[in-house]
Amino acid sequence: MSTATGKVGIWIIGARGGLATTLITGTHMLARGLTDSTGLITSTPEFAELPLPHAKQFIFGGHDVRRTSLWDSASAIQLATHSFPDAALRAVRPALARSERNVKPGVAINCGPAVQALTEERACLHGSPKTVFAKLRSDLKAFRRSQKLRRLVVVNAASTEPLLPEAPFRKSGSKLLQAIAANDRRLRASELYGAAAALEADAIINFTPNEGMLSAAVRELATEAGVVFMGNDGKTGETLVKSALAPMFRYRNLKVLSWLGYNLLGDRDGQVLANPAHRASKIRNKDGILQRILGYAPTSLVRIDYVPSLEDNKTAWDFVHFAGFLGHRMSLQFTWAGTDSILAAPLVLDMVRLAVLASDRGERGALEHLAVFFKAPVGVAEDDLHKQFHKLTDYVAAATKRG
Numbered sequence: 001m002s003t004a005t006g007k008v009g010i011w012i013i014g015a016r017g018g019l020a021t022t023l024i025t026g027t028h029m030l031a032r033g034l035t036d037s038t039g040l041i042t043s044t045p046e047f048a049e050l051p052l053p054h055a056k057q058f059i060f061g062g063h064d065v066r067r068t069s070l071w072d073s074a075s076a077i078q079l080a081t082h083s084f085p086d087a088a089l090r091a092v093r094p095a096l097a098r099s100e101r102n103v104k105p106g107v108a109i110n111c112g113p114a115v116q117a118l119t120e121e122r123a124c125l126h127g128s129p130k131t132v133f134a135k136l137r138s139d140l141k142a143f144r145r146s147q148k149l150r151r152l153v154v155v156n157a158a159s160t161e162p163l164l165p166e167a168p169f170r171k172s173g174s175k176l177l178q179a180i181a182a183n184d185r186r187l188r189a190s191e192l193y194g195a196a197a198a199l200e201a202d203a204i205i206n207f208t209p210n211e212g213m214l215s216a217a218v219r220e221l222a223t224e225a226g227v228v229f230m231g232n233d234g235k236t237g238e239t240l241v242k243s244a245l246a247p248m249f250r251y252r253n254l255k256v257l258s259w260l261g262y263n264l265l266g267d268r269d270g271q272v273l274a275n276p277a278h279r280a281s282k283i284r285n286k287d288g289i290l291q292r293i294l295g296y297a298p299t300s301l302v303r304i305d306y307v308p309s310l311e312d313n314k315t316a317w318d319f320v321h322f323a324g325f326l327g328h329r330m331s332l333q334f335t336w337a338g339t340d341s342i343l344a345a346p347l348v349l350d351m352v353r354l355a356v357l358a359s360d361r362g363e364r365g366a367l368e369h370l371a372v373f374f375k376a377p378v379g380v381a382e383d384d385l386h387k388q389f390h391k392l393t394d395y396v397a398a399a400t401k402r403g
Contacts, residue, residue: 004051004052004053004057004356004357004360005057005150006057006149006150006151007057007058007059007147007148007149007150008053008057008058008059008149008150008151008152008153008352008356009058009059009060009061009143009144009147009149009151009152009153010023010058010059010060010061010153010155010352011060011061011062011063011140011143011152011153011154011155011197011201012024012060012061012062012063012154012155012157013062013063013064013106013154013155013156013157013158013193013213014062014063014064014106014156014157014158014159015060015061015062015063015064015070015103015157016062016064016066016068016069016070016073016103017064017073017157017158017159017268018073018077018267018268018269018312018340018341019157019207019340019341019344019345019348020062020155020157021070021073021074021077021341022077022083022341022342022344022345023157023341023344023345023348023349024060024070024096024099025070025074025084025089025092025096026084026345026346026349027055027058027060027349028055028092028095028096028099029084029085029088029091029092030055031054031055031056031058031095032088032091032092034085034087034088034091034092035085035088037346038346039342039343039345039346039347040346040349040350041346041347041350041392042349042350042353042354046393046396046397047396049400050357050396050399050400051357051360052353052354052356052357053151053352053353053356055349058352059099059102059147059149060099060102061099061102061103061104061139061143061147062102062103062104063103063104063105063106063107063136063139063193064103064104064105064106064123065105065106065107065108065118065119065120065123065124066118066119066120066123067120067122067123069096069100070096070097070099070100070103071093071096071097071100074089074096077312077341080311080312081311081312081313081339081342083312083339083341083342102143102147104139105122105123105124105125106123106124106125106158106189107124107125107132107136107189107192107193108124108189109129109132109187109188109189109192110161110186110187110188110189111158111159111161111188111189111190112161112162112272112275112277112278113275113277114159114271114272114273114274114275114277114278115158115159115160115161115272115278118159118268118271118272128183129179129180129183129184129187129192130180130181130182130183132192133180133192133195133196136192136193136196137196137199137200140152140154140196140197140200140201141200144200151202151203151356151359151360152200152201152202152203153201153202153203153204153205153352153355153356154193154197154201154203154204154205155204155205155207155348155352156190156193156194156204156205156206156207156208156210156213156231157207157208157348158189158190158193158208158210159208159268159269159272159278160208160209160210160269160272160273160278160279160281160282161188161189161190161208161209161210161212161278161281162277162278162280162281163211163277163280163281163284164188164210164211164212164215165186167179167186169184169217170191170212170215170216170217171215171216171217172216172217172220173198173217173218173220173221173224175217176191176195176215176217176218176221177195177221180192180195188210188212189212190208190210190211190212190213191212191213191215191217191218193212193213194206194212194213194214194215194218195217195218195221197213197218197222197227198218198221198222198225198227198229199221199225201227202227202228202355202356202359203227203228203229203352203355203356203358203359204218204222204227204228204229204230204231205229205230205231205348205351205352205355206229206230206231206232206233207231207233207234207344207347207348208231208232208233208234209232209233209281209282209284209375209376210232210281211232211281213231213232214229214231214232214378219365219366219378222364222365223364223365226364227364228355228358228359228363228364228365228366228367229365229366229367229378230351230355230366230367230368230370230371230373230374230377230378231374231376231377231378232374232375232376232377232378233282233374233375233376234344234347234348234373234374234375235372235373235374235375236338236340236343236344236347237263237314237316237336237338237340237343238261238263238316238318238336239289239375240385241316241318241334241336242259242261242289242290242318243289243293243383243384243385243388244385244386245320245332245334246259246289246290246293246294246383246384247293247384247385247386247387249294249320249322250293250294250295254322254323254324255322255323255324256290256294256298256320256321256322257298257299257321257322257323257329258298258299258300258319258320258321259290259298259299259300259301259318259319259320259321260299260300260301260318260319261300261301261302261303261316261317261318261319262303262305262316262317262318263302263303263304263305263314263315263316264305264307264310264314264315264316265304265305265306265307265310265313265314265315265340266306266307266308266309266310266311266312266313266314267310267311267312267340269340270304270305270306270307270308270310270314271306271308273304273306274305274306279304282304283302283304284376287300287302288376289375289383292381292383293383293384312339312340312341313337313338313339313340314336314337314338314339314340315335315336315337316335316336316337317333317334317335318333318334318335318336319331319332319333320332320333347373350373351370351373354367354369354370355367355370357399361399366378366379366380368380368391369391369392369394369395370392371388371391371392372385372388372389372391372392
């Protein structure tokens with residue numbers, strides 16, 4: 001495999017959460033040959049000739065609003081789900097301690113009541129939006145400088161915020177900066193993070209439904225600065241299966257009458273989504289793809305319930321009622337049971353590697369070929385998983401051919 005040179009910083013918002021901890025821990029294991037690359041698309045033969053950064057080149061840092069540590073978080077995950085090989089986890093403890101030194105206090109301004117309930121006062125930045133924004137930028141600059149980074153990728157893995165109301169400053173990069181300078185009380189944490197990343201990073205990946213991270217204003221700032229980006233809302237479970245199965249009905253001209261999905265999840269994600277205001281952000285992305293894929297709107301329902309005993313595991317049961325020839329009615333049912341962070345972490349690593357490649361190729365703006373990873377991909381109307389994947393492989397083939 002061709003490999004890009006130089007250190008690559010991965011700065012994670014929500015750096016001590018389950019996804020971030022699994023990503024950081026797993027990458028350290030990969031770098032030391034303590035695990036294989038199962039789950040990483042970029043480890044497959046189609047990507048072999050691309051100059052992608054290796055796990056050994058990644059340096060981690062980030063923001064968080066809780067005062068635990070990466071080791072404590074990894075230990076809690078291990079106790080709950082046994083996600084990590086025991087010996088490998090012990091072997092990377094010093095590496096986790098080094099990454100922990102790069103984690104700074106985060107911000108939870110206007111993130112909603114469920115997120116606010118998880119924050120710890122001493123782990124949060126305080127002050128006006130203008131002051132907080134300046135500190136976020138300063139943290140990114142210091143990380144890049146102290147670690148001598150060639151590239152810096154900011155990944156949003158924070159908890160789900162409520163839906164973002166419309167406001168003029170959310171549509172214009174200059175107006176967003178003016179709102180920050182004026183300490184507009186409507187500003188959200190995700191907008192401050194997004195604007196800081198647009199001005200200080202090389203790439204932004206929004207793995208959450210939080211629209212502020214890649215609002216139209218942030219996208220404008222990023223494009224003007226030559227920053228690449230992609231989001232929103234990583235596709236890892238029920239919606240992944242839905243985006244693969246729904247095209248089948250269209251391909252065979254079978255009419256979907258009803259599609260009902262029930263999602264059970266634990267951990268902090270489930271705790272936050274138990275709040276209706278936060279849950280609405282997630283459901284909109286999960287429910288919207290059916291009409292876009294099928295071309296019509298069947299009766300549909302997406303429900304999310306918090307089950308604390310599931311920890312980082314999630315289960316989805318879907319019932320699909322459909323009609324065939326002569327109007328005959330039939331059904332399909334499937335159950336998806338997975339460990340959320342194990343499904344998500346390799347996707348983030350894939351996207352970081354591809355975002356670095358895009359930056360190296362002089363690209364800017366939305367990386368539409370990464371739509372396959374998201375429920376609501378920015379700038380992409382296609383939700384068919386198969387077509388999204390072909391868009392990615394077409395990009396890879398073209399990039400490989402050009403060298």
